[in-house]
Amino acid sequence: MNARFFAAQRITAFVLAFAVVIHLTTIIYAVRGGLTAADILARTHGNTGLALFYGVFVIAVAIHAPIGLRNVLREWSAWHGRTLDTSLAFLALLLLVLGLRAVTAVFGS
Amino acid sequence: MTEALNVEIWRGDEKGQFQSFAIPTRPHQTVLDVVTEVQREHDATLSYRFACRVGMCGSCAMVVNGRPRWTCRTRVNAVIGGGNHLRLEPLRNFTIVKDLAVEMTQFFDKWKEAHGYFEPGPHEKSDFAVVSPQSRERQAADAGIECIGCGVCYSACDVVGWNKDYLGPAALNRAWTLMNDVRDFDQAARLDAVSGGDGCQACHTHMSCTTFCPKAIAPTYSIAGLKRAAVVGVLRGAR
Numbered sequence: 577m578n579a580r581f582f583a584a585q586r587i588t589a590f591v592l593a594f595a596v597v598i599h600l601t602t603i604i605y606a607v608r609g610g611l612t613a614a615d616i617l618a619r620t621h622g623n624t625g626l627a628l629f630y631g632v633f634v635i636a637v638a639i640h641a642p643i644g645l646r647n648v649l650r651e652w653s654a655w656h657g658r659t660l661d662t663s664l665a666f667l668a669l670l671l672l673v674l675g676l677r678a679v680t681a682v683f684g685s
Numbered sequence: 686m687t688e689a690l691n692v693e694i695w696r697g698d699e700k701g702q703f704q705s706f707a708i709p710t711r712p713h714q715t716v717l718d719v720v721t722e723v724q725r726e727h728d729a730t731l732s733y734r735f736a737c738r739v740g741m742c743g744s745c746a747m748v749v750n751g752r753p754r755w756t757c758r759t760r761v762n763a764v765i766g767g768g769n770h771l772r773l774e775p776l777r778n779f780t781i782v783k784d785l786a787v788e789m790t791q792f793f794d795k796w797k798e799a800h801g802y803f804e805p806g807p808h809e810k811s812d813f814a815v816v817s818p819q820s821r822e823r824q825a826a827d828a829g830i831e832c833i834g835c836g837v838c839y840s841a842c843d844v845v846g847w848n849k850d851y852l853g854p855a856a857l858n859r860a861w862t863l864m865n866d867v868r869d870f871d872q873a874a875r876l877d878a879v880s881g882g883d884g885c886q887a888c889h890t891h892m893s894c895t896t897f898c899p900k901a902i903a904p905t906y907s908i909a910g911l912k913r914a915a916v917v918g919v920l921r922g923a924r
């Protein structure tokens with residue numbers, strides 16, 4: 577793993593450590609009173625603060641997960657080189673697009 | 686004299702096998718004493734390395750009862766656990782030359798790859814450099830400077846076991862001591878050398894090197910220092 581990937585993975589891990597705790601706390605708190613999906617969406621639509629939070633969350637995941645998967649594959653399989661890096665770049669793009677699409681759907685006005 | 690030691694020693698190369706010897710137990714006997722007695726009294730063809738016998742040269746390391754150790758400073762009583770069985774193998778992660786002697790070339794080549802040598806710069810200095818013993822850099826260098834190049838950490842390292850190109854704890858520890866040498870002129874190139882795909886970031890912090898180092902050095906912490914330096918380099922746009 578080169579220094580840039582290492583730095584990117586560690587910095588996004590730092591972001592995710594907080595983001596995951598906030599996310600889990602929020603969903604547990606939100607459903608404890610029996611709120612339905614429709615009730616939740618009614619509250620989240622148009623919430624810019626949460627949209628920004630989950631936007632950052634998605635970007636951190638899209639950077640962090642492919643780098644980690646790359647490390648695992650390089651260490652435990654014979655798959656190295658450009659095809660691996662290209663495939664994981666696509667995975668990063670997929671996570672980013674799907675994640676931001678979900679953020680737009682849940683928090684968009 | 687009490688019960689004889691049952692000593693199993695690896696013979697041959699990678700395709701070798703263990704050979705057993707019965708060696709008398711003696712007070713304060715070291716593992717190296719046992720190997721020397723086998724060679725002198727039982728089988729003169731046994732190959733192994735040693736030089737100083739006092740823990741300075743780093744040439745007598747072997748795997749003793751499953752753990753890498755310096756054999757000249759390891760007493761038999763400390764490793765047989767009340768029994769009488771001693772099993773001696775060549776260091777792991779090295780190519781076996783014969784019996785207990787391993788090929789160290791790749792190990793020391795990696796010191797060079799990691800820029801584990803002092804770079805004095807282009808100009809001769811007119812005076813001695815003054816380095817305070819209390820300075821952070823000097824203390825960080827001191828913590829790793831006593832490495833004797835025995836290969837115990839390299840033998841213990843899981844990452845070396847699955848990636849033969851990984852620079853390894855000893856080379857990275859040496860690079861870290863030089864990163865903290867304020868007189869050195871090659872820091873950027875050294876940071877590049879230790880930050881490749883097989884450099885410091887490949888370390889999984891299993892800490893086997895730190896556990897087994899006979900000099901009580903902590904290469905894991907040296908490698909962590911290199912990782913920090915590399916991240917700082919990225920953030921500053923230097924890399």
